[in-house]
Structures are given as structure tokens and as C-alpha cells.
Amino acid sequence: MKTILCIGAGYVGGPTMAMIAKKCPDIKVLVVDIDAARIQAWQSDRLPIYEPGLAELVKATLNKNLFFSTDVAAGIREADIIFVSVNTPTKTFGEGAGRAANLQYWEKTAREIKANATSDKIVVEKSTLPVRTAEAMERILHSGNKTVHFEVLSNPEFLAEGTATKDLETPDRILIGGHDTESGHRAVAALADVYAHWVPRNRILTTSVWSSELSKLAANAFLAQRISSINSLSALCERTEANISEVARAIGMDARIGSRFLNASVGFGGSCFKKDILNLVYLCQHYGLTEVATYWEQVVTMNEYQEDRFAKKMSSTMFNTVAGKRIAVFGFAFKADTGDTRESPAIRVCRYLIEERAAVVVTDPKALENAKKDLADLAGKITYEPDPYKAAEGAHALAVITDWEDYATLDYKRIYDSMVKPAFIFDGRNCLDHKTLFEIGFNVHPIGKIPLSHL
Ligand code: NAD
Numbered sequence: 001m002k003t004i005l006c007i008g009a010g011y012v013g014g015p016t017m018a019m020i021a022k023k024c025p026d027i028k029v030l031v032v033d034i035d036a037a038r039i040q041a042w043q044s045d046r047l048p049i050y051e052p053g054l055a056e057l058v059k060a061t062l063n064k065n066l067f068f069s070t071d072v073a074a075g076i077r078e079a080d081i082i083f084v085s086v087n088t089p090t091k092t093f094g095e096g097a098g099r100a101a102n103l104q105y106w107e108k109t110a111r112e113i114k115a116n117a118t119s120d121k122i123v124v125e126k127s128t129l130p131v132r133t134a135e136a137m138e139r140i141l142h143s144g145n146k147t148v149h150f151e152v153l154s155n156p157e158f159l160a161e162g163t164a165t166k167d168l169e170t171p172d173r174i175l176i177g178g179h180d181t182e183s184g185h186r187a188v189a190a191l192a193d194v195y196a197h198w199v200p201r202n203r204i205l206t207t208s209v210w211s212s213e214l215s216k217l218a219a220n221a222f223l224a225q226r227i228s229s230i231n232s233l234s235a236l237c238e239r240t241e242a243n244i245s246e247v248a249r250a251i252g253m254d255a256r257i258g259s260r261f262l263n264a265s266v267g268f269g270g271s272c273f274k275k276d277i278l279n280l281v282y283l284c285q286h287y288g289l290t291e292v293a294t295y296w297e298q299v300v301t302m303n304e305y306q307e308d309r310f311a312k313k314m315s316s317t318m319f320n321t322v323a324g325k326r327i328a329v330f331g332f333a334f335k336a337d338t339g340d341t342r343e344s345p346a347i348r349v350c351r352y353l354i355e356e357r358a359a360v361v362v363t364d365p366k367a368l369e370n371a372k373k374d375l376a377d378l379a380g381k382i383t384y385e386p387d388p389y390k391a392a393e394g395a396h397a398l399a400v401i402t403d404w405e406d407y408a409t410l411d412y413k414r415i416y417d418s419m420v421k422p423a424f425i426f427d428g429r430n431c432l433d434h435k436t437l438f439e440i441g442f443n444v445h446p447i448g449k450i451p452l453s454h455l
């Protein structure tokens with residue numbers, strides 16, 4: 001039986017390997033991590049991440065052909081194919097701080113693979129990495145001892161959180177980058193055979209390693225650019241009485257533009273868009289492509305502007321002060337159906353409100369534990385309340401940051417009755433029924449649309 005190892009049991013490593021285990025009963029899938037608590041949690045009833053359908057997926061294969069462990073060295077010795085899915089956050093120190101990718105975790109993995117491998121391995125970059133990282137990985141792997149051959153492939157992951165199981169089951173494409181050599185072709189074919197257990201061959205795309213590495217950064221940059229583009233126009237809509245949903249619909253019906261990823265919002269969050277664009281910006285600067293770097297950096301600048309614009313609009317609408325006012329923040333996750341709060345717009349909005357001395361109460365069905373960690377330095381200044389009705393009690397305003405489906409169907413008459421008047425709703429996702437809310441008595445402030453105000 002073939003063994004696949006994945007180093008890194010996070011948002012990507014866990015779900016991806018669970019799907020491979022389910023679809024490939026003839027393959028043993030081993031997932032390792034240095035974080036013992038995380039490894040423990042994957043084997044318990046409380047998985048370390050929330051993702052619809054994931055618990056069932058893991059349960060179906062756990063300890064049959066899917067195994068979790070902290071023994072990285074033993075995993076390396078046993079596996080034929082080694083996926084590396086460790087975190088690659090933005091560097092916070094030294095050269096390239098704030099832009100370049102921090103490759104320390106990734107490099108440590110390469111050294112561990114080299115130290116423990118006793119037979120030839122295919123090493124797969126699953127993490128998102130700067131272009132030409134495979135070259136550095138190969139240098140480390142092939143330094144010194146030359147008895148073991150390592151073939152490095154790039155196989156970026158395109159799943160989105162909240163829809164990970166669906167994205168893994170029916171991916172738009174699987175991308176495999178390999179070298180144009182005999183051993184490169186063999187390795188690409190071996191990895192393609194794994195995916196071919198459930199993905200049609202015409203959706204398995206093979207390219208050079210460098211194209212594959214760059215395509216991952218490019219895909220995230222294009223997706224984020226769409227959101228920044230529509231968000232930039234939402235600001236213009238608010239000044240001109242055009243309606244951003246109508247504009248999005250009108251442009252999205254042009255097949256060349258397409259209708260998806262055109263929802264104006266308080267801003268995009270998530271662990272990757274900002275990090276990957278800044279990584280792209282750093283790469284362009286490194287190669288002396290200043291104009292290209294500036295072009296892509298604007299996508300991130302526009303996102304920060306949108307988050308700030310939302311927070312400032314709350315203050316200006318509420319008579320230029322939120323000091324002492326209770327504000328209920330509905331949703332802290334960076335999107336619906338995840339407990340992940342990395343780079344969530346809620347962080348910037350809450351920090352602004354606290355700076356303005358508002359009494360902030362945060363509610364979220366899945367992300368309160370992460371929220372507490374993100375805002376640990378503000379402990380005592382923020383309240384956390386799982387029940388949205390209780391969060392809204394005595395509030396001057398609601399700020400909807402996450403598009404949780406449940407928020408659309410709450411009893412807003414009950415909520416209105418429990419709030420201080422005039423009561424405001426700032427819908428950072430345009431996910432509520434604004435007309436009904438207005439009729440109940442709320443002053444409703446959407447994104448990119450005319451406010452519905454009784455004042
Ligand atoms: P994560 O932080 O959730 O998981 C990474 C894991 O790697 C952690 O559990 C960490 O303990 C472990 N790790 C770090 N160093 C290790 C080592 N030396 N040995 C063993 N384990 C080690 O990160 P993630 O969200 O899963 O992202 C992983 C990569 O995938 C990143 O490069 C990211 O850009 C990319 N990616 C993420 C997503 C997403 O939706 N989160 C989607 C596509 C691609």
C-alpha cells in the first residue's frame with residue numbers, strides 16, 4: 001500500500017488529506033504536525049477547525065486509512081509522497097517585513113525531510129509559496145548526501161474555507177507543476193494518479209513548477225482584485241445614489257466579467273488574500289518591477305480603506321460619537337461557515353470602535369474563542385456573547401460583519417424593541433432585508449446603497 005504524508009495539519013492539510021483518504025482507500029494517508037493539541041483534536045469529536053461536512057469526512061476514514069501523529073520523522077521515512085502544508089505567513093521582521101513570506105517553517109520542514117529520508121521521495125509544495133521556492137527546496141534537499149533523490153512538485157490548493165469539502169470533492173482544477181525531465185514527468189504522473197481517483201483527467205492541469213507557483217498567487221490576487229474593485233465602486237454609489245447590487249448584477253451578466261465574487265462588503269479577510277498579494281508585491285519589487293508592484297498593492301490599500309470607511313461611517317452617522325454607546329458586532333469570522341478570524345475585517349472595525357471608546361459586544365456562532373485571542377490586548381474593554389439577542393440588548397447599533405445565514409432570519413422586531421432609540425443597523429454584508437428592517441423602525445446603512453433613515 002502506498003503511503004502519503006502531509007506535514008502540517010491545518011486548514012489545508014487536514015481537509016485535503018481527509019478527502020484523499022476517502023477517495024483513495026488503497027492509499028495510507030498520514031498527517032503530522034508539531035502541534036500536539038491540534039493532532040489530538042483531529043482525532044476527537046471536536047475538530048480543530050469548523051468546516052461544514054468535515055466531521056463526517058474525517059470520521060469515515062479515521063484510523064482506517066487516515067492517521068494523525070506528531071512523529072514527523074517516522075512519517076517521512078514511511079512515505080512515498082510528502083505534501084508540505086505548513087503555514088507561510090507574512091514576515092514580521094527583518095528584510096521584507098510586512099510583505100515577504102516567512103519561510104522559516106517551510107525551510108525547517110525541508111531540512112527534516114532531508115535528515116530522515118532513507119529512500120527516494122516526491123515532495124509536494126501544498127503551501128502557497130513565492131515563485132521559485134522549489135529551487136531553494138531542491139538545493140536544501142540535495143545538499144550533502146546524494147544517495148536519495150527528491151523530486152519537488154508544486155501543487156497549490158485552491159479550496160476556500162467554509163466550502164472546503166465541496167471544493168475538494170469537485171475542484172475546478174487540480175494544478176501540478178513539475179520539471180521537464182524524466183523524473184519530473186514520472187513524479188507528476190504519480191501525483192496525477194492520486195487525484196485521478198475522483199477528479200476527471202481533463203481537470204488535472206500540468207505546468208512548469210514556476211507557472212504553478214505563480215498561478216496560485218495570481219489566482220488569489222485576481223479574486224481579491226474583484227472585491228476591491230466592487231468595493232471601490234460601493235463608495236462612489238454611496239455618493240451618487242447608484243446601487244452597488246444593481247451595478248454588480250448589470251456588469252456580472254456580461255459573460256466576460258461573470259457574476260461571482262462581486263459582493264460589495266466591509267472588506268475581504270482571511271489568512272491568504274492579503275498575505276499572498278503582499279508576497280506578489282514583494283516579488284515584483286525584488287525583480288525591479290515597481291509599477292507592477294504598485295498596481296497589485298493598491299488591492300490591499302483599497303481593502304483597508306473599505307474597512308476604515310465602514311467603521312468611520314458608523315461614527316459619523318451616529319452623530320459623530322460612539323463613546324459610551326453599546327455596539328453589537330454581529331459576526332467575527334472573516335466569512336460565514338468558518339470559525340477562522342485571520343485578517344477578519346471585524347478586527348480593524350472593533351479596534352476603531354474601542355479607540356473611540358464604544359462599549360463593544362461581539363457575537364458569533366463559531367468564532368468567539370478566536371476573537372478573544374485576536375483582541376486579547378483589549379481584554380476587559382470588549383464583551384463576548386454567543387446569543388445575538390442578548391448582544392443586541394441595550395445597544396445603540398448593530399454592525400453586521402459576517403454573512404452568517406442565521407443573521408438574515410433573526411426576530412428583528414424583538415431585537416429593535418430591546419435596543420436604545422434611534423436604533424441603527426450597519427450591514428457590512430448587505431445580507432439583511434433592509435426594507436423590512438426600516439419598516440420595523442431601524443435606521444439602515446448598507447454598503448454602496450442609499451441609507452434608509454428615519455432621521
Ligand atoms: P495553518 O496555520 O492552519 O496550518 C499549518 C500547520 O503547520 C500548523 O498546524 C503548524 O503547527 C504546522 N507546522 C508548522 N511547522 C511545522 C513543522 N516544521 N512540522 C510539522 N508541522 C508544522 O495554515 P493553513 O491555513 O492550513 O495554510 C497552510 C498553507 O496553505 C499556507 O501556505 C496557506 O497560504 C495555504 N493555503 C491556505 C488556504 C486556507 O484556506 N487556509 C487555502 C489555500 C492555501
Ligand code: UGA
Pocket residue numbers: 128157158159160161162220223227260261262263264265266267268269270271272273334335336
Ligand atoms: C480564498 C480563495 O477563494 C481560495 O481559492 C484560496 O484557496 C484561499 O483564499 C487561500 O489561498 O487561502 P478564502 O479566503 O477561504 O479563500 O475565502 P473567500 O471565499 O475567497 O473569501 C475571502 C474574503 O472575501 C472573505 O472575507 C469574504 O467574505 C470576502 N468576499 C468574498 C467578499 O467580500 N465579496 C465577495 O464577493 C466574495
